[in-house]
Amino acid sequence: RDLHSFPTRRSSDLDLEMILAVVIMNFVLRLIGNQTGKKGATVCRLVMNTIKYLSLASFVGLSLYCLGMDKTTLLAALSILSLAVSLGSQSLIADIIAGISIIMEGVFDVGDYVEIGSHTGKVLEIGVRTTRILCAGNDIMIIGNKEIQTVINKSRRSTVFNIRLRLRSDYPVELISELLARELPAIGEKNS
Numbered sequence: 001r002d003l004h005s006f007p008t009r010r011s012s013d014l015d016l017e018m019i020l021a022v023v024i025m026n027f028v029l030r031l032i033g034n035q036t037g038k039k040g041a042t043v044c045r046l047v048m049n050t051i052k053y054l055s056l057a058s059f060v061g062l063s064l065y066c067l068g069m070d071k072t073t074l075l076a077a078l079s080i081l082s083l084a085v086s087l088g089s090q091s092l093i094a095d096i097i098a099g100i101s102i103i104m105e106g107v108f109d110v111g112d113y114v115e116i117g118s119h120t121g122k123v124l125e126i127g128v129r130t131t132r133i134l135c136a137g138n139d140i141m142i143i144g145n146k147e148i149q150t151v152i153n154k155s156r157r158s159t160v161f162n163i164r165l166r167l168r169s170d171y172p173v174e175l176i177s178e179l180l181a182r183e184l185p186a187i188g189e190k191n192s
Helices: 011-035 037-066 071-088 090-105 173-191
Strands: 113-116 119-126 130-135 140-144 151-153
Touching (some): 011 037, 037 090, 090 119, 119 140
Antiparallel strands (some): 130 140
């Protein structure tokens, strides 16, 4: 039999299958992320973003091929495009590599209270390229991962401080202990 007598798949079938595969992978990765904690959810989000970018590139290439573009021309165009993108995206690649390092080293996690450079706040998201921090005044600071050089993770340290109280000698010790046990956590929350 010659090659033209075999049934071929239409472009729309391939596109539909690709979209369905991405949706299923997104669902599975979200389930895994919900079961594995903060670090697992961050890694799953990183994998999903990578899959989305690769799927988009595959979709564009496949669409051009199905529209009748010659394989050789398509390959040459994609080679030139990939060279241009790689030269222009050195910063992006540095951000991605830094993001992977941050996640794998576990320096800080989503929900930690950190100080990065001159910015202090709660980590909202560690993404592929950026990290989002909720700063004072409910401002969201978006920092490129490659810019994160020094981090102070305030959630993973014990804070020690001294308090001097002047009390009358006839003040009941039990009442003082109860007052401190009740009020110190509230003071700590207020000042963090």
